[in-house]
Amino acid sequence: MKEEPVQPSPIELFTEYLIRHKHRKTPERFAILEKIYGIDGHFNAEELYEQMQHEYRVSLATVYNTLDLLHDAALIVKHQFDGQPAQYEKALGSSMHNHSVCTVCGRIKEFTDKKILMAIKAKEFANFESTHYSLYIYGVCKKCQKKKKQIKKSI
């Protein structure tokens, strides 16, 4: 996992990707990319689709199609949290972060940790070239710890 120096813009990268893969540069695809890069944090396909309706109208099928392309182009990161639909977030511009997930209420928080990052980056595989990673630490958040104690008392 190597660090890239000063990246070109997502639009440039997506354009390059589309040309390289002989895909067409449609207005829908760029409208979706721009929308995504205006969103901070997680979103799912449905949410993105709904937010798109106000500006450049696209079908849900095209949203899914484009999310696939962007994922393949490494311009977005995809998460599959337990029951929920797939969550996405932009891959550029936000620092590589990890997620803590509360197993009771499902709340997801981001955090960074230098030691963890370095340990993972240092990992080398014999038959595998790594590009990125996802780390989820599961546990119970403060709120749910309190709730649990209250339940215990009431029994």
Next chain:
Amino acid sequence: MKEEPVQPSPIELFTEYLIRHKHRKTPERFAILEKIYGIDGHFNAEELYEQMQHEYRVSLATVYNTLDLLHDAALIVKHQFDGQPAQYEKALGSSMHNHSVCTVCGRIKEFTDKKILMAIKAKEFANFESTHYSLYIYGVCKKCQKKKKQIKKSI
């Protein structure tokens, strides 16, 4: 994340869990638990259901229900790999391991790394009590690297 000394058996733990949560100790639940602890590696609900048919017959709905309970009881780990149905594996008896995922063919391999493990275990949160974690390192496996090169050449 603390290390537990000598654990009681999965059956004992599940029994405890069921009593603690006022759930019934049905034969189906224990049959499923036993089946799971006889499986090495990953499996999904459908596969488990099919394997059950030979011995103790249970419905798919009960399989899902019991998987939920076992997950909640921390006796199994749940993974949500991209397109695939949810994958499970027993949580006890197998060392805590990480997964490398090929983004081209989807092949998943397990690996362990002491430095990564220690870095993650050392992490402390202010408002969150961690119990376990999942680390997925994404990249391209040797086979798919070769395929990619062949495609490049042919263009």
Next chain:
DNA sequence: TTTGTTGCAAAACGTTTGCAGCCTC
């Protein structure tokens, strides 16, 4: 006896697909 659990089938959900028309290239 009470009520949680089961099996079954139907429904729900997110996602994918087939197709006719459109618009990049």
Next chain:
DNA sequence: GAGGCTGCAAACGTTTTGCAACAAA
């Protein structure tokens, strides 16, 4: 002009749910 892409709706596969019968407590 050719063929990839779009929107739409229908289909898909996994998971959940409603309900009547059953069985653990």
